Amino acid sequence: MRRLVSLWFPAFPVERFIRARRKLRAPAPPVSLPFALVERGSKGLRLAAVNMAARSFGLMRGQRLADARAAVPDLLSEAHEPEQDRASLLGLCRWMERYSPWVAPDPPDGILMEVTGIPHLFGGEAAMRAGMVSRLAGYGFTARVAFAPTLGAAWALARYGGEGEESVQGLPVEALRIDSDAARTLRRLGLKTIGSLISLPRASLARRFRGESIHENVLLRLDEIQGQRAEPLNAINPETSVMAHRAFMEPVITHEGLEAVLRALCGEAARDLQVKGEGALRLILKLFRSDGGRVQVPAGLSAPSHEGGHLFRLLAPKLEALDAGFGIDAMTLEVREAGAAVNRQYGFMEEGNDKSLAELNDRVMNRQEREITALEAVASHIPERSERPQALSVVAKTATMPGMASRPLMIFTAPEQARVIASVPDGPPMSLTWRRVTRRIIRAEGPERIAPEWWQLQGNERPRDYYSIEDDKGRRYWIYREGLYGEDSGPPPKWFVHGLSA
Known part of the structure; x- marks a missing residue:
């Protein structure tokens, strides 16, 4: 059965104001004196919130400040800060994620949560309720908590019901x-x-x-x-594919302890992903500190993975620079984005090089916040246009062009002009002068003719004849002749060095 929780903070604006003043080490209004937060309305200043002492004198929200001071001359007042209230309420929602990933603010003074299947992790609903109330009281907030099968019932019981009451029949x-x-x-x-x-x-x-x-x-x-009409819970976090959570009896401070918990969380998340046939693409590790703070550790993957060890190796290095404060009392690992996992079985003599490369790319990407750059094939036979730098995750999904001839290991961005001597004009080179050094050619392979791409001509492009040559010292070059002998128009052919081979 679905279980939802509503938290109501009956004195939230006042308690938020007092907590903020204490954090700034500024004087806060005494609890025993009547105090109110005021806001400007169409007919002057009105009370926006009052504390218990002011309420005992009959003051209430919406009352004019002048009337309130006439009834209670000693009334203390400060300006209401609704924007700070909203920000603090959102911060409380983030803090409540230690109990559930589905938390939504219920302005101006409440929080709604989906806890189906969760209370047993905290010892049952009664223990979970007591823990929430106790911890929130430690931070200076008075809270009423109610569990119910619908949002409407939980909201009503938190504000009008008794402790542990389940029925709404007798509520106003x-x-x-x-x-x-x-x-x-x-x-x-x-x-x-x-x-x-x-x-x-x-x-x-x-x-x-x-x-x-x-x-x-x-x-x-x-x-x-x-429950006869569905009412959605608009959680502040998007829906997660898989979630693993651990809550501790005592705060964990040591790095080794955090790593042990992280390894268990990664293993649990990996098993759930394998059951669903999915792999993680984006992870968020949330660590809840005992002082009320929260730390988020994100991680991204270039390809879906459900390997627990790989997920752990991505997140573990980020724990080294983590500020654990006075200790971590809860950890949650969420798979925010997942994709279909491809399970490939490698042969006896076959290595999973593509998988290893993807995992290496993930580790580099998460440490340096940039991916490994690889060369992606482009649909062009012109060598300097046939490849372009691209992220490895994109290159891995791109098919290479079929029928491409072998190319040297190093191709110059801009070909360098050279002087060549051949036995006949259209014959292979016999001597190469490049960078003021003349080399005697002993082997040559070619030519490989590459014609200009007429649909995207750039200037006066001409046909090229490529040769792979080797000099008498074993050095190999990739050169080409631009232009043809015997052309009716145009300048004479020119020679260029375009690359080097090992």
């Missing part, structure tokens, strides 16, 4: 998340609880309450709280 109609006018109308009709609404015929409710706004539509809210 305000727990339906309807506006004040609709709630007031229901109470005038004698419908004060959700149970009294559920017992009424559906058709009569539909005729009476059919508002355009979702907060006015009583029937829609009833369907949501009972």
